[in-house]
Amino acid sequence: MSKVQVLVGTKKGAFILTADGKRQKWNVSGPHFAGWEIYHVKGSPVEPNRIYASQTSGWFGQIIQRSDDGGKTWNTPGSSPEELKSPDGMPKGESNKFVYAGEVGTHKWYDGTQHPWEFKRIWHLEPSLTDPNTVYAGAEDAAIFKTVDGGKTWKELSGLRSAKGHLWQPGAGGMAVHTIILDPKNANRIFVAISAAGAFRSESGGKTWKPINRGLKSKWELPDSDAEVGHCVHRIALHPSRPDVLFMQKHWDVMRTDNAGESWSEVSGNLPSDFGFPIDVHAHEPETIYVVPIKSDSEHFPPDGKLRVYRSRTGGNEWEALTKGLPQKDCYVNVLRDAMSVDSLEPCGIYFGTTGGQVYASADSGDTWNPIVRDLPAVLSVEVQTLP
């Protein structure tokens, strides 16, 4: 029987939740890396026992961890005794070395001046669809890094910051590459999203990039609501069978594109609020999508104290509230952008984590929900592995 493994990153460590294909009884493992912020944990789609984690701290900086046994044990990549000596005999230790390529350059600062890029942390790790040793990492300040040796060393794909990076200006949540999507049908195509900068696409495996923000409107956030960059994209998602169709949860507005980002149109429809963070696509129904409406940019909690996932079976515009099993009064948690995921079982499972430490699961495409855990630290990210 298949099983699922939910990889949860929190403000105080990582947790691994496992269940069989029925998804009723759960085993909880953790905290891993207790006390550290775990921004993201994600497994390789080609080698599921290979899992990468971004471990970070305001005191001690960035650490990359890797498991080769499905999350039972972890190591910083390249830390075995034989790997720690370079050919000249000097100790190495570079799995946490994220250095911007070439001249560091500058971006727009809060006061309108230009400010040098400063590495803070890795928000998102996206393992290659074909090679377990290749991973892309989304950084704050916004940049994308790549490893081809299983996380031992990282190099920046600096072309991204050439896509009008001097105009990017951090918002209150910083300026990070928080979403990386690898096109399953075109190995050279990569999508990224950056808070307070927008969505970008590469057709060259990450060498060069262009902004793909036409159609986004940011009336309250930008002086020019149609600007080429500067839009606060919170999340983008696609179905693997149809990589030209992307869905976006923007700061305000839920959007879709049918041409890989050349133009976007709004599909917020009857949502009670079109502000929110995560968005995801059903594993078997490319037109079924999920969002979690949040009251506003000033009040980051669900409208009316009711935690509701909204599902559209029509690719947007027509939405239904999914409430069964979710708190419908006095609920004031948030669901962050990387904290929703789907499994590929039948029926499709949907998972999300909250800033209140709950991880909810639905084993029936969102019709009903149950908490797997209720009292974890604030959840930063949720990823699901569907295992044989």
Added chain:
Amino acid sequence: MIRVILPFHLRNLARIDGEVQLEVEGPATLRSVLDALEARYPVLRGTIRDHVTLKRRPFVRFFACKEDLSCEPPETALPEAVVNSEEPFLIVGAMAGG
């Protein structure tokens, strides 16, 4: 021999139980002790000092003999009591406040 005490999270990261004892070649300075520490435990590179600039991370502090050496130049010699192992060199995570 220099005795170094690391904060909880860095001991866990480097899989160190207790304090570290380091032999430092030449004068024992802030820089030479950190160089020796990172050479012994490469996983600590980047966690105490920036990888490239080698500047102390903002929320890491260096204490010895009841003195705060955090803002002293890297060439600063460690106190004699640290050099002769009577006192440890402390690497501390700054208090979070609150």
